[in-house]
Amino acid sequence: MKKISLYDTTLRDGTQAEELNLTTEDKIRVARKLDELGLHYIEGGWPGSNPTDKQFFREIRKHRLSTARITAFGSTHYHRTSAEQDPNLASLLEAETPVLTIFGKTWDLHARTALGVSLERNLELIHASLEHLRPHVDELFFDAEHFFDGYKANPAFTLDCMKTAHEAGADILVLCDTNGGTLPHEIVKIMADVQKHLPDAQLGIHTHNDSELAVANALVAVQHGAVQVQGTINGYGERCGNANLCSIIPCLELKMGLDCLGAERLKMLRDTANYVSEVANLRPFLRQPFVGAAAFAHKGGIHVSAVLKDSETYEHIRPESVGNHQRVLLSDLAGKSNILFKAKQCGFDVDRNDPRLEILLDDIKAREEMGYEYSVADASFELLLREKLECPDPYFTFHNFFVLDSKREEDELPLSEATVIVSVRGERAHTAASGNGPVNALDRAVRKALERFYPRLKEVRLKDFKVRVVSGVLRDTGGTASFVRVLVESSDGQNHWTTVGVSHNIIEASWQAVVDSINYKIHLDECEAKAGKGDPGAP
Structure with missing residues (x-):
């Protein structure tokens, strides 16, 4: 079975995505998780570009990885100096990684315009940089930046760049669709020409998603000879992102029958995708293929x-x-x-x-x-199901709430106060609380009334609060009107649940969602107690 190596660049290329920032500690945590998944190469960053990446390479040496090889990334040397005197190449060697990846210009437009060098000098930069690094590492990869655009513009020059990199000792020549504009049939045609001119070279593929084809292009490249695929977890990356390894890996394993991770490690894919999202402080993409919550x-x-x-x-x-x-x-x-x-x-x-x-x-x-949305509020649906099928006694009975918002000075924040009256186990509780807004005040007031009877409500934290105006039909008037839907996501540290409320009044909709969240927590604790795992009355 053909073996495909997986090269992850989430920690470098992925961090160029808008809204994605990782500290050194974050990068260490992600690297360990990717190693646990079984990826073969983890590109840690560009040690010559920023202190965070330099620190990462110092810290990662303290961790023993089981499957992955850490890779440092950089560029060919500065055109006005030599490879031996170049600080960028020096920082790559200081990273002390067993694998190095450098990129070079392979599009004549970039060589002449971006670097400001002749095409002959560009070839010298590629050769000298790789030749200088080769003796110091186990593996050396060359990322041919803008390869496909370069080939379309000047195939002879681009092929000369690849030949130069191959002769200088690069183990794998990685063909990069840096602008993300290449189509699958072009990938096939161009790769065939590269293989014709360099039959002994090992090829890799690095694609971007600007045309929504990064995954497709990567798979086509593998089908036509690529032995390494570069990409990122969840497709994070600059502009529209990089090739998404969370789609590429199962396609390679399950649909193309190629050996990447193995069946047991493949089962860790969704957990890894969500873990990286959590560390990056980004919400997982609901409709992401394979690993998204809506995928099945x-x-x-x-x-x-x-x-x-x-x-x-x-x-x-x-x-x-x-x-x-x-x-x-x-x-x-x-x-x-x-x-x-x-x-x-x-x-x-x-x-x-x-x-x-x-x-x-x-x-x-x-x-x-x-406007109720039970497809995303399973906790509210379970409570409704219990109500209809079991008719259980309520955990508490509502009598009244009163909410006051007042603003006394233009430059001062409004003051929110809530009063709640409920009955619990035959006792009437009348409580009041202030809060950051009316919903927070209501939440505090009702908890104050209930926590004496259900102490474990102190464990609950509001994780997310969403409000949306939806259209509904008023049957009693025959007209149309706007409803407000509130979704509340809660957690007690172990369980996560979402509840929903709908009303013309945002306070009432919020109250419904908050009360459902409280009822669901009490229900969870009750089930836990019945299973012998806890006491619903214990804090």
Whole structure:
């Protein structure tokens, strides 16, 4: 089986993405996770360009990696000096990595305009830089910057650059679609010409996603001889991003039958993708192929019915093979199959002919018409399911809330206060609290009332709060009006859940979502206590 090496450049090329910044500590954490996944090369950065990358190469030496080889990245030497005197090449050697990657200009436009050198001098820069580095490392890679654009403009010069790099000792010549504008059929044609002129050279591929073709171009390149693929986790990178390794790897393994990570490590892919997003402080892309939360989510009733019989009907791979899982969503498109699937997930054994299913389905569709979004608020749906199927006693009874917002001076922030009256276990609790806005004040007030009875509510933290105006139909007036949907994401440190509220009034919608979040936490603790894992009344 053909072995393809995976070269990750998240820590260098990926950090050029807008809104993505990593500290040295972040880069160490990501590198260790990528090594755990089983990637072969991890490009740590450009030690000659900034202190963070220099520090990374010093720190990473203290960590023993199991599969990955750390790689330092740089450029050919400055054209007005020699390779031996160049500070950039010196910093590469100071990084003390077993592998080095340098890039050089292979487009005549860049050589003449960007570098301001003759084409002959550009060839000298490539040869001298690689020849200088070759004795000091185990492996040496040459990134042919703007290779495909250069070939289209002046194929003879571009091929001379590749021949020069090969003769100077580069182990792999990496063909770079730096501007991301090359099409798959062009990749095939150009690679064939390179192989014709350099039949002994090992080729790699480095593509950008400006034409939404980075993954496709990388796969085509492998199909036509590339032995190394460069890319980033989640496709992070400058402009539209780099080739996404989270799509490339499963395509190579599962669809092309090539050896990259192996089946066991492939199951860690989704976890790795989410981990890198978390470290980078970026939300995971919901609809990302293979590893996104929506990659194997089913909403339409007909689809769900078929998937429950055989997942192959609407899934191109087994979600578990990449560490993902199948999800069934609730919406106005839902059928009985959706309800049955979700009920089973929540621990309810419901017969398909149970009359309560039809009532529940009608209720969900009516709520979705108003603006409720149960497909992203599983906790609220589970509470609704329990209400309809079990009719449990409420954890507390609401009586009243009162919210006051006041602003006394133009330059001062408004003051928010909330008063809440609830009954818990036969006792009436009347509490008040102030907060940063009316919703925060309400949340504090109701918790103050409940924490005496449910101390573990102190564990809950609000992770995200989203407000959106949605259109709904007012049946009693026959007109149209705007509803406000509030989504609240909560966590107790171990569990994460999302709840939803909808109303014309943003305070009421927020109250619904907050109360559902509190009820769900109490429900989780109750289930834990029944399983013998804890006490719902313990802090």
